[in-house]
Amino acid sequence: MTATDFLDHLTATLAEIEAAGLYKRERLILSPQGTHVTVGGERLLNLCANNYLGLADDPALIAAAHRALDDHGFGMASVRFICGTQDLHRALERRIAGFLGMDDSILFAACFDANGGLFEPLLGPEDAVVSDALNHASIIDGIRLCKARRYRYANSDMAGLEAQLQAARSDGARFVLIATDGVFSMDGYLARLPEITALAAKYGALTMVDDCHATGFMGPRGCGTPAHHGVRVDILTGTLGKALGGALGGYVAGPQPVIDLLRQRARPYLFSNALPPAIVAAGLAAIDIVEAADDLRERLFGNAAYWRAGLQDAGFDLLPGEHPIVPVMTGEARLAQAMAAELYRRGVFVSGFFFPVVPEGRARIRTQMNARLTREDLDFGLEAFRAAGRAAGVI
Structure with missing residues (x-):
């Protein structure tokens, strides 16, 4: 086997990942991390950062x-x-x-x-x-x-x-x-x-x-x-x-x-x-x-409860919990990616999670709450999720 054979093997592996709908692509953010980010000249509501208290740009x-x-x-x-x-x-x-x-x-x-x-x-x-x-x-x-x-x-x-x-x-x-x-x-x-x-x-x-x-x-x-x-x-x-x-x-x-x-x-x-x-x-x-951030923690968990209730009312399949991580289950990787793309078109930045990050057949959109999100932000996000969910066939 030669170096060329080795690279051909890697290329074939990447093609298999792509064909299975498991290929992960990075999107370039042009702004500080926050409740909203700029991607490709568009300002998007960010619902997938680990920025729980909103301190990333404090x-x-x-x-x-x-x-x-x-x-x-x-x-x-x-x-x-x-x-x-x-x-x-x-x-x-x-x-x-x-x-x-x-x-x-x-x-x-x-x-x-x-x-x-x-x-x-x-x-x-x-x-x-x-x-x-x-x-x-x-x-x-x-x-x-x-x-x-x-x-x-x-x-x-x-x-x-x-x-x-x-x-x-x-x-x-x-x-x-x-x-x-x-x-x-x-x-x-x-x-x-x-x-x-x-x-x-x-x-x-x-x-x-x-x-x-x-x-x-x-x-x-x-x-x-x-x-x-x-x-x-x-x-x-x-x-x-x-x-x-x-x-x-x-x-x-x-x-x-x-x-x-x-x-x-x-x-x-x-x-x-x-x-x-x-x-x-x-x-x-x-x-x-x-x-000293009891106020931020109160807003964070208030946002999580409001967001979870809104998604449940819209008919999404959620994992139960009390944490600001609220996973929206899609099952299949391609469906998670299609849902994320539909949300992007509607001004919401999320990512599909699928194998090997989660078990096969357990793909999802992992949404995460932020204490700095306003009720207006959440209502915008819920409307986008309802529309994207219908367009992608998730609900």
């Missing part, structure tokens, strides 16, 4: 980033342990830890890296990880990189979780870690943390929660799903790339020995550039806003 975050550019420069040109740690980095790590009620935290380039680097330093072949089947790809990849034995239970199946905990203990596991998303982002379902933490206590297991789709807007002060449920977990991972400003950066928060060992052994931390000062300073400003 003036306070932009001002904090500008100040950091002036005071701390553009980039670090180094990993943290060489010469990549400024006072801002440690200030944000301490601020995240205090916000979440943890001993300390450690920053990563993204939460994908945080989850990817979490398991291998902490767990060995004598240990076990028990993972929800719908966990984010980053958790799955992070678990694959460690040598611990792997156990899996069906999404939010507590009997299945208990059976796997029993199996791990029967197999002689030294330490057992339960890993779960706090919110399963494709569906908007919340993990059953009260039951998970009770089972962890019963079987002497630790708990790890990825709270990317909850930090900043769920629970008292926006402290996430453990706060929402009134429970404590051992390790929290999360992101600055969603409700906390929407830029980039992830973190692990937890007990001091966990954070200290990750600082010594977590490969994505040791071998990736430190976060730029502007991103870190904006993250600090975002947490200041979030802690």
Whole structure:
């Protein structure tokens, strides 16, 4: 086989993806991220960003980033342990830890890296990880990189979780870690943390929660799903790339020995550039806003309830839930893409979600609410959904 054969193979694979209706195309946004975006010269209502509190273009975050550019420069040109740690980095790590009620935290380039680097330093072949089947790809990849034995239970199946905990203990596991998303982002379902933490206590297991789709807007002060449920977990991972400003950066928060060992052994931390000062300073400003943002959280969940009720009245097939993620089910990938195209023509920016992001036959339009959306915005969006749904044959 030659290099030409290899490229021909890749071209054929891409053609198969296209023929199956699974090809993903990116659309160029010419404006800041917000409730409305400009694409191809058109101003569109944006209903698919992780911008839950509307902070991605917040003036306070932009001002904090500008100040950091002036005071701390553009980039670090180094990993943290060489010469990549400024006072801002440690200030944000301490601020995240205090916000979440943890001993300390450690920053990563993204939460994908945080989850990817979490398991291998902490767990060995004598240990076990028990993972929800719908966990984010980053958790799955992070678990694959460690040598611990792997156990899996069906999404939010507590009997299945208990059976796997029993199996791990029967197999002689030294330490057992339960890993779960706090919110399963494709569906908007919340993990059953009260039951998970009770089972962890019963079987002497630790708990790890990825709270990317909850930090900043769920629970008292926006402290996430453990706060929402009134429970404590051992390790929290999360992101600055969603409700906390929407830029980039992830973190692990937890007990001091966990954070200290990750600082010594977590490969994505040791071998990736430190976060730029502007991103870190904006993250600090975002947490200041979030802690006092009860008004934004109230508007966010009010918008989610209004939006969900409007879609249900229009006859769409929705997944149940209370989260600002409201998936509109289409089943087939081509139908999701046709629906997204019809909505684009009517001034609404959404994306179709389909395999391999979701299981085959479970394609959808994942809509997401934003605290800054007005009732006028939502009514416009609902009318567009009704018209697009009829045109695409979804309703």
